[in-house]
Amino acid sequence: MTIGVVIAGIAGLFAYAAGWLTPNALTPARIVNTLEEVNGRHPGFRRNHAKGVCVSGYFNSNGRGTELSKASVFQPGRMPVIARFSLSGGQPEAADAPDTVRGLAILFTLPDGEEWRTAMINLPVAPFRTAEGFTDLVLASAPDPATGKPDPARMQGFFARYPESAKAMELIGSQPLSSGFENSRFNSLSAFRFINAAGSVAWVRWSVAPVQPEPVATTRLDGTNKNWLFDALIASIHSQPLAWHLIVTVAQAGDPTDDATIPWPADRRQIDVGTLTIDRVESEDTSPARDINFDPLVLPNGIAASDDPLLSARSAVYSQSFTRREGEPKNPSAVSTAETAR
């Protein structure tokens, strides 16, 4: 009797810890289920930012980052990077559109075997503060089967529930959209902590700012090509290496570090810590970047997470998406090997 109670008690505690007794709580698996319900299941593809192309090159660190962080990526020198440009959304065959959110995920290979992974987008602030906000936005902006467009009433309901998202959207809407991947600025949005050799901590956000102001490629492709944004990027890389400055923005006391929907004041100190050069492009079909999880919390010593709730949530959800897609058969990428070779 006592034995039965003890065993059942431990088993019950285990079931509770595993979330089996709280079927309505939001978990990484349930967020990925939502993405699959809204976008359909596309085996082998990322559950978000499903459409993409892989690139590689190097990062030249100028040493200025060492003031803030002891991470070896900021020691002067050059290190290899692999990266992936993507469009947000869970449909790997979606047609390119100028207002679809663009992503750039980068993996820096540090000299001592450490890695730094970061997944950034071209928005100035995040349109949601938490994973709950993300999931509700995915649900609210799902196309209405009748019109093929998001239901305005549901979007209104979403903004009423998440006023911080309404404010962020206003800011996002007020900024001009760059014309291509090549001239986009990509932002970490979330804050991170930099720890330097003396042990002092700075709260930062980072961005990569394009060196090339206008699209390099002259062959703008017409709207009948559903990969026109990617094809322009590919043509640019074939014509000359593309470059971005890695800019670190340093917070001052009182700047929000746990809310990626709020921009930091424009006068905050910015440090250019080096240049990212992209000189090779490859389809997902052949690149190792396809099977990399650009988890924003794979960080080297000297960079650490902030209290931004998006970071741990993204790490958990990306892992779930990664585990599902790695176990599935692979299907060819919309941006094919033939396309990246041109």
Add this chain to the structure above:
Amino acid sequence: MANGPTQFAVLSRILHWLMAAMLLTMLFIGVSMVASLGDYHRLVAIHRPLGIMILILAVVRLVNRMFTTLPPFPPTMSDWERRVASASERFLYALMFALPLVGWGMLSAGDYPIVMFGPLHLPPLLPANRMLYAVLRETHTVLAFLLFATFLAHLSAVLFHTLVVRDRLVHRMALWSIRFHKAKIETD
């Protein structure tokens, strides 16, 4: 048999309770982190180094077991009970090695750096390979659930002997010395 030890060696007993606590903690951290959004990162950052600590201790424990004399089973244990107990001990030893090795191997196959703490990280155990990652990730879950089930069975058996048969089975593993019970057990 009468001259054999009645308790496990001191180091064995310490290792037993230390690793029991660590493994149970790992099981609870494991299942709660994969269901968690806010605590995932904090928990997984503990899970990896703690799991590798278990692997190191498992080596120490196996070597220790090979060089110490085990106390005989008490006479209150029937033949089949002894066989089941020995088999489950061997299975638990296998899991103490397999779980952390699979954890390390799956992160290698998934092309992750295997971060311990600070700049300290482990080299990959296996080459990056998507299918290998998927299989090992699944294996990690299955082995963890088997460990939990075996632990529950082990606990039930010891509780049964200690509370129902009242043969002081748990004293064999008690952290304190029980020399003064020795006479009693031997005459039983």
